[in-house]
Amino acid sequence: MTSMTETVPLVNSYRSGPDEDGHFGQYGGRYVAETLMPLILDVEKAYERVRGDPRFHAELKHYLAHYVGRPSPLYFAERLTEHLGGARLYFKRDELNHTGAHKINNCVGQILLARMMGKTRIIAETGAGQHGVATATVCALFNLPCIVYMGETDIQRQQPNVFRMKLLGAEVRPVTSGSGTLKDAMNEALRDWVANVDSTYYLIGTVAGPHPYPMMVRDFQSVIGREVRTQMMEAEGRPPDSLVACIGGGSNAMGLFYPFLDDPDVTMHAVEAAGHGLDSDKHPASLNGGRPGVLHGNKTYLLQDADGQIVEAHSISAGLDYPGIGPEHSWLFDTGRVRYVSITDAEALDAFQLCARLEGIIPALEPSHALAHVMRIAGDLPGDHLMVMNMCGRGDKDIFTVANALGVQI
Amino acid sequence: MDSRIDRRFESLRASRRGGLVTFITACDPDIETSFKLLSGMAQAGADLIELGMPFSDPMADGPSIQAANLRALAAGATLSKTLDLVRRFREGDNETPIVLMGYFNPIHTYGVDRFLRDAKGVGVDGLIIVDLPPEEDRELCLPALASGMRFIRLATPTTDDARLPTVLANTNGFLYFVAITGITGTRSASEEVVASAVTRLRRHTALPIAVGFGVKTPENASMVVRFADAAVVGSAIVDRIAAGIDAEGQVAPTMVDDVLGFVRQLADAVRATPRQAA
Structure with missing residues (x-):
């Protein structure tokens, strides 16, 4: 508490998270199976690269203005x-x-990242179907095959969005395990990802999942x-x-x-x-x-x-x-x-x-x-x-x- | 610290054979049947037993083990009841190592310190926690190692030479190689993958190497132990448990014997296999 006080920078910010291991306080982190770890580290590296790349931001801005509106x-x-x-x-x-x-804001950002990483297959989970529709939309735009996992219960109550996804060329895979809702769809998407690590990009729709997803989705939605x-x-x-x-x-x-x-x-x-x-x-x-x-x-x-x-x-x-x-x-x-x-x-x-x-x-x-x-x-x-x-x-x-x-x- | 796991791999090495590791989910399909399966496993030839800790959302597992988790939870499984199964098992068997395998959340809820104390107390020898990679070692791995518990890590086909040192930094007991990229019980492990992976892993570690995920038959298990120190069979055993339960959830009187008979076949195949010179 002597000279330290003068040199410590102002840390009184709510915008400094996450730390380098993806933690917001005690939350966040990377709690995934080892099979996925190298891939998650790749996504993180790729995202860090584009985050400071003006060409990426120019492309993102273009699609947000002229495609999203x-x-x-x-x-x-x-x-x-x-x-x-x-x-x-x-x-x-x-x-x-x-x-x-709002889901499309994030999907445009992540699909540009997935393309840059050379991924050829996109998977996503959806609850209400809005993220599934947004993912199917950007996959149609960039001509990438799209598989959307959706709980059977949600499929029943969100029929219009299920039909929309199909019109957009996506395959909607019903998930019957557990309660057949969003959490089960996320389990199933993770299982798909583990089995198809080389080709596949998992386009997560919310500020959850392993680091860097919570940070990346937040940035795209900001x-x-x-x-x-x-x-x-x-x-x-x-x-x-x-x-x-x-x-x-x-x-x-x-x-x-x-x-x-x-x-x-x-x-x-x-x-x-x-x-x-x-x-x-x-x-x-x-x-x-x-x-x-x-x-x-x-x-x-x-x-x-x-x-x-x-x-x-x-x-x-x-x-x-x-x-x-x-x-x-x-x-x-x-x-x-x-x-x-x-x-x-x-x-x-x-x-x-x-x-x-x-x-x-x-x-x-x-x-x-x-x-x-x-x-x-x-x-x-x-x-x-x-x-x-x-x-x-x-x-x-x-x-x-x-x-x-x-x-x-x- | 002395461990049943280390002793078991030493004695396997001394008898110049590979080991058989069997997996069942604790309390599947019910607590008493699960106890019969567990206590019969070593007699039937299992050298080491992995006991799954039931979880509602087993993300790394395929349909067979997902269903086993749900059966166990429906039968009232909790982490305390899993530990109690181990305690009863130890009353009759103080040699066969038991490794608990599962996901972190139930342990987080139980409390890490309390869990390590109770698990050691009932005679658990090691842990495999699927969703705790080295990046999260502070949660459980480091306290477990400090307590003398073996903390076993999974290496996968995606774990390249650059990452292996990270995976091997805080681990002991044995290294568990996942022979397929995917969830449990789906594809079959290929000889080529197993042979080259074991050779590669041995360049990085002196730990015994067990191979699982995609090891389904006595022939698969025999192939694995030509190269590795042990073969792990899970879903194929769990499938036989499922086959012995009817649509109303009634357990067939022959189910336990059927499952243990299959374990015997696996053990016979493993024991009849000569080791490759390491």
């Missing part, structure tokens, strides 16, 4: 603002991206938050006061939050799905209802029983139905930088309907959870409070699920 608008939701009677509410319109969700900063300066002349996003694995939330983590005046709310409620055994809220453990290549908060067996998640939204969460969120949860709250199926359904009627936007069930939290807090905030909610997906894929939940025959 970025920047997505920052839209002042006037009628909802008036209805809630508090904060000025803005939607970041990532549902207007090509394929209808375009969301960077655009919000610029757009809010143009609209209001200052940065937002609060950010709200839903979290399953947590990629749209990391993408929105990351550029603002070191802005101490920006409050952040991440909204977990609570399914039938946190006091029920049918929810996917790994932070508010789980504890740290190791699954799918990383250490993070997980839903698990007293023996460390992974417990089935439940949510009306297939995209949030995962018993884990990205490791950086676990760290942000422990440090308290981000507030992690939860919203039930029923609350999300109410928000879904209100948004359709008041704004003419049918949101996906995933951001309907974020909106339900906005509805809970916005009214108590002053009229000059600037709130940005990430409208990370459109709801067309969910209309059958919602009709069913509302008892409507289509």
Whole structure:
């Protein structure tokens, strides 16, 4: 504590993670079978190379602008603002991206990386099907064979996306093991990868899995938050006061939050799905209802029983139905930088309907959870409070699920 | 520190033969049947036993062992019950080494220190934890080695000469070579791969080498021990357990004998195989 204090650089940053072994605090890391280790180290090396390569960024920027349609608008939701009677509410319109969700931002980045690595076969897992559709899309664009693992339960409730993936030329492989949802699809994708290491690139759709995926997916999604900063300066002349996003694995939330983590005046709310409620055994809220453990290549908060067996998640939204969460969120949860709250199926359904009627936007069930939290807090905030909610997906894929939940025959 | 594993490989070397390592999942299909299988294995000729710790999400395993994990969990398997099986086994057998194989999360939940103390206490000799590569050695590997537990590492066809020193840095007992790139119980190991891999691995380590994943028949096992110090058979044994269970989950009265009979055939084939000069 003598001369040290003068030479130690400022480490008071929330944006310095992960460390070189992929850890965010005690979370993250590389918990994979040895067969995959050399490959994961290759992905890491390749990503480190492109990260500082202006040609890569120019190519990425080209596809984001002309293929995805970025920047997505920052839209002042006037009628909802008036209805809630508090904060000025803005939607970041990532549902207007090509394929209808934020997932494509990451897929474009990773497919460019996979091509650079000389990989000839792409695999992915999907829950709601949005990541599967986005992966199938970029594989069609770059003429690469695409295999998407999807739980049988999710295939049943996301038929439109299954058909979309097939139209795009992907093979959708149903997964019947376990609960037939996202976690089982991820197990099966990892099994495929282990068996096909030479040819295959695993295009993970969220900020989870072994290092470097949580960092890489976060970086590719951070375009969301960077655009919000610029757009809010143009609209209001200052940065937002609060950010709200839903979290399953947590990629749209990391993408929105990351550029603002070191802005101490920006409050952040991440909204977990609570399914039938946190006091029920049918929810996917790994932070508010789980504890740290190791699954799918990383250490993070997980839903698990007293023996460390992974417990089935439940949510009306297939995209949030995962018993884990990205490791950086676990760290942000422990440090308290981000507030992690939860919203039930029923609350999300109410928000879904209100948004359709008041704004003419049918949101996906995933951001309907974020909106339900906005509805809970916005009214108590002053009229000059600037709130940005990430409208990370459109709801067309969910209309059958919602009709069913509302008892409507289509 | 003295270990049943080291003693067993020394005695195999002295008798100039390769060893047979058998795998079953603890508590599959139920605790009592699993105990009968475990306690009959050594009699049937297993030189070392790998006991799977049931996990809900066995990512490195193929359909046979996935199903075994689910049967065991449905029968009420927990890590404590797995350790209790070892304790009962040790009452009748203080020589045959037992290695627990599985995934880290149940151990993380149980608590690493408590797990190492209890596992050593009941007579576990080594650990193979599929999802703990050298990069995560601080979690369990280093405390396990410090406690005298053997920590066995997997080397795979993707583990090249540049990576092998990392894999071999904190390990002992034996080296487990995974003969296929893939999950358990799918493809068959080829003689060419096994022969060249064992030759390559021996340039890097003096540890005994066991070969598994894709070793399914007495002929496969015999081929493996021409080159390696031991052959590991897992899915093929677990398949015979599954074959002895009907659609209602009833265990056929002949199942245990069928499985142990297969182990006997494997052991006979291994014991009849002359060793290549090392």
